[in-house]
Amino acid sequence: MTAPTLAARPVTHPVADSLTMVRRRLVHMRRYPSLTIMLIGQPIVFLLLFAFVFGATMGAGLAGPGGGRTDYLVFITPTILLMTVASVALATALAVATDMTEGIVARFRTMAIARVSVLTGHVVGAVIQTAIALAVVLAVALLLGFRTGAGPLAWLGVVGVLALATVALTWFTVALGLAAGSVETASNTPMFLLLLPFLGSGFVTTDSMPAGLRWFAEHQPFTPIIDTLRGLLTGAPDLAAPAAAAVAWCVVITAASYLWAKRLYARRTDS
Amino acid sequence: MATEPAISVADLHHAYGTRPVLRGVDLDVAPGTVFALLGPNGAGKTTVVKILSTLVRADAGRLRVAGHDLATEPDAVRAAIGVTGQFSAVDGLLTGTENLQLMADLHHLPRARGRARTRELLEQFDLADAAGRPAGSYSGGMRRRLDLAMTLVGTPELIFLDEPTTGLDPRSRRDLWTTVRALVQTGVTVFLTTQYLEEADQLADDVGVLDGGRLVARGSPAHLKTLVPGGHVRARFAGHDDLAAAAGAVPAGVPDPDALTLQVPATGVPDLRALLDRLDAAGAAPDELTVHTPDLDDVFLALTGHATSTETTREVPAP
Numbered sequence: 325m326t327a328p329t330l331a332a333r334p335v336t337h338p339v340a341d342s343l344t345m346v347r348r349r350l351v352h353m354r355r356y357p358s359l360t361i362m363l364i365g366q367p368i369v370f371l372l373l374f375a376f377v378f379g380a381t382m383g384a385g386l387a388g389p390g391g392g393r394t395d396y397l398v399f400i401t402p403t404i405l406l407m408t409v410a411s412v413a414l415a416t417a418l419a420v421a422t423d424m425t426e427g428i429v430a431r432f433r434t435m436a437i438a439r440v441s442v443l444t445g446h447v448v449g450a451v452i453q454t455a456i457a458l459a460v461v462l463a464v465a466l467l468l469g470f471r472t473g474a475g476p477l478a479w480l481g482v483v484g485v486l487a488l489a490t491v492a493l494t495w496f497t498v499a500l501g502l503a504a505g506s507v508e509t510a511s512n513t514p515m516f517l518l519l520l521p522f523l524g525s526g527f528v529t530t531d532s533m534p535a536g537l538r539w540f541a542e543h544q545p546f547t548p549i550i551d552t553l554r555g556l557l558t559g560a561p562d563l564a565a566p567a568a569a570a571v572a573w574c575v576v577i578t579a580a581s582y583l584w585a586k587r588l589y590a591r592r593t594d595s
Numbered sequence: 596m597a598t599e600p601a602i603s604v605a606d607l608h609h610a611y612g613t614r615p616v617l618r619g620v621d622l623d624v625a626p627g628t629v630f631a632l633l634g635p636n637g638a639g640k641t642t643v644v645k646i647l648s649t650l651v652r653a654d655a656g657r658l659r660v661a662g663h664d665l666a667t668e669p670d671a672v673r674a675a676i677g678v679t680g681q682f683s684a685v686d687g688l689l690t691g692t693e694n695l696q697l698m699a700d701l702h703h704l705p706r707a708r709g710r711a712r713t714r715e716l717l718e719q720f721d722l723a724d725a726a727g728r729p730a731g732s733y734s735g736g737m738r739r740r741l742d743l744a745m746t747l748v749g750t751p752e753l754i755f756l757d758e759p760t761t762g763l764d765p766r767s768r769r770d771l772w773t774t775v776r777a778l779v780q781t782g783v784t785v786f787l788t789t790q791y792l793e794e795a796d797q798l799a800d801d802v803g804v805l806d807g808g809r810l811v812a813r814g815s816p817a818h819l820k821t822l823v824p825g826g827h828v829r830a831r832f833a834g835h836d837d838l839a840a841a842a843g844a845v846p847a848g849v850p851d852p853d854a855l856t857l858q859v860p861a862t863g864v865p866d867l868r869a870l871l872d873r874l875d876a877a878g879a880a881p882d883e884l885t886v887h888t889p890d891l892d893d894v895f896l897a898l899t900g901h902a903t904s905t906e907t908t909r910e911v912p913a914p
């Protein structure tokens with residue numbers, strides 16, 4: 325019974341279909357550039373706020389009496405880069421949840437196209453959107469006086485860690501978008517992602533925190549990711565421990581979210 | 596394959612939770628014909644379409660669509676069908692052209708052919724002027740047309756249309772009927788659902804009436820209409836004398852002295868002509884004539900003994 329049905333099964337084109345879905349998502353982005361601008365603006369506002377309002381005090385606190393705004397800018401730029409990733413991921417949850425309410429997804433399901441291409445389209449599109457946002461945010465940081473002695477190898481590491489984090493957070497928010505019953509929920513649930521850098525090593529060192537908070541800060545995924553990025557940009561000597569933790573977190577989040585998203589997608593679309 | 600039905604459904608059952616919606620539906624649709632599934636709101640028409648178009652898995656039933664088993668070869672079914680659902684399935688952020696191009700890409704048409712097909716369909720569905728605007732800004736009728744055009748990009752051999760004209764103005768409805776007829780000319784099989792007997796009458800070779808989870812009637816529209824006593828003419832007269840004269844001349848008529856009307860069973864122009872001749876001969880010229888053609892409510896009442904759930908004020912049926 326299974327042999328003839330397998331033979332009759334038409335070929336699907338997962339790569340071509342995914343690329344088509346990526347193009348669709350990119351057109352959405354182009355049609356409403358205001359959303360992209362808002363996503364990029366959010367981390368830039370944080371960057372300006374922290375650099376100018378808290379910069380001088382925090383810089384002195386970090387680097388001693390000689391320290392100042394520039395020291396703090398160097399300290400928070402990796403954090404802001406990760407927040408940029410989170411900011412775009414928030415929009416991904418929204419885009420996925422909105423998509424699921426539209427009839428077009430039902431249409432896709434009556435067509436002989438690779439099932440997962442709708443989701444991969446969102447993920448790849450989001451990665452491209454994130455790359456653009458990161459480039460803009462980094463340019464603003466450089467304009468404000470952010471400087472690094474990082475060599476090409478260290479930069480490669482930065483790009484690699486950011487890429488891993490982007491893929492992890494994007495699949496995670498795709499799953500959240502699918503899990504949300506409504507577009508409204510989808511815009512609220514991933515908000516905690518923007519809080520995590522504050523409850524970690526994002527804006528202060530964790531050894532300044534009270535015991536309970538400090539324990540949380542040292543065991544949540546954003547801390548090793550930020551520490552690794554910061555270490556790569558400032559040329560810290562030994563990054564093996566945070567880097568291993570960062571990569572492990574990203575891989576685990578990606579794998580778990582991918583499986584969760586796939587299951588949710590199958591369930592959402594098979595009433 | 597030529598002799599196999601385009602759709603074959605045997606003993607189809609489906610329930611949402613514990614509430615049964617389909618309780619043993621059987622039907623066959625021959626290739627190249629139009630089948631209309633007729634039923635009021637909530638009868639389960641959309642559920643049938645969703646099951647046959649692979650969106651919902653049936654609880655039970657032997658189902659074959661376009662020569663493939665729905666349960667074991669859903670992808671082969673998907674490759675053969677096109678679906679225009681009850682609710683709009685266009686991407687509101689994309690323009691008309693982009694929506695059609697998206698379909699062309701997903702059908703893996705070569706670039707040039709995809710472009711040509713897009714242009715052709717925009718032209719055919721009178722959307723060329725709006726082609727560059729986001730579909731979200733289209734009117735209901737335009738959106739319907741784009742929806743149908745998207746369904747046709749892959750030149751499917753079998754298409755499903757779920758209430759294609761509900762909510763359309765009469766002109767758009769007629770245009771859509773013309774389009775469906777043209778499609779059938781090219782050999783496409785059409786499975787449509789509707790709440791209007793007139794639509795089934797206009798388009799379908801074969802009609803199935805869905806009620807209580809079963810098909811309560813099957814046949815050609817002409818056959819269905821013979822089951823319906825609702826077709827009649829109502830003549831209104833200036834006074835009681837005329838009404839009495841008319842009632843004397845037309846024994847089949849049912850007079851209503853309060854309204855000064857005579858209701859006469861009639862289903863076509865010959866009946867009408869005969870009626871007028873008789874009234875003329877009796878010297879009772881009516882002030883006003885209204886023709887009532889049977890609608891879904893009449894079909895339902897005749898077939899099931901109860902009215903459709905969308906209750907409308909009914910005239911007293913002829914005894």
Ligand SMILES: Nc1ncnc2c1ncn2[C@@H]1O[C@H](COP(=O)(O)OP(=O)(O)O)[C@@H](O)[C@H]1O
Nearest residue numbers: 595611616634635636637638639640641642643
């Ligand atoms: N997803 C669903 N969950 C629960 N009940 C449903 C669902 N879809 C439809 N129904 C119910 O099943 C019945 C048939 O619905 P439907 O197939 O949409 O009818 P129609 O298309 O003829 O109006 C209705 O009573 C409807 O409320």
Ligand SMILES: [Mg+2]
Nearest residue numbers: 640641681758
């Ligand atoms: Mg319906």
